[in-house]
Amino acid sequence: MNRKPTGNGKAKSGAKSLSLKRLHHYRHALGQNQSQFWSRFGVTQSGGSRYENGRDIPEPTQLLLALRHLGRIDDADLTAARKYLERSARKDA
Numbered sequence: 001m002n003r004k005p006t007g008n009g010k011a012k013s014g015a016k017s018l019s020l021k022r023l024h025h026y027r028h029a030l031g032q033n034q035s036q037f038w039s040r041f042g043v044t045q046s047g048g049s050r051y052e053n054g055r056d057i058p059e060p061t062q063l064l065l066a067l068r069h070l071g072r073i074d075d076a077d078l079t080a081a082r083k084y085l086e087r088s089a090r091k092d093a
Contacts, residue, residue, distance in 0.1 A: 015042070018065065018066065020057060023048075023051060023065075024052040026069075027052070033045075034048045034049055034052070040068070040078050040080070041064050041065065042061075057072040064078070
């Protein structure tokens with residue numbers, strides 16, 4: 001994984017700070033619908049809706065959200081990881 005500069009620790013897009021209790025506001029500040037936002041983390045639209053409405057978010061997803069927000073990973077990193085996992089699953093089948 002590439003290390004991205006974190007700058008001042010704020011979201012690159014100027015979006016509000018990440019709050020797991022206010023994810024829908026964060027997503028709206030990014031100008032994305034639920035499918036666009038959550039799919040990058042491997043979460044369905046309906047799952048993202050549940051998280052935005054208070055359901056507990058699994059720690060691995062929380063970590064990905066935080067790393068993405070901090071600029072340590074980007075969408076290309078998430079896509080590459082997803083493809084790697086898909087290839088690994090096919091090899092194991």
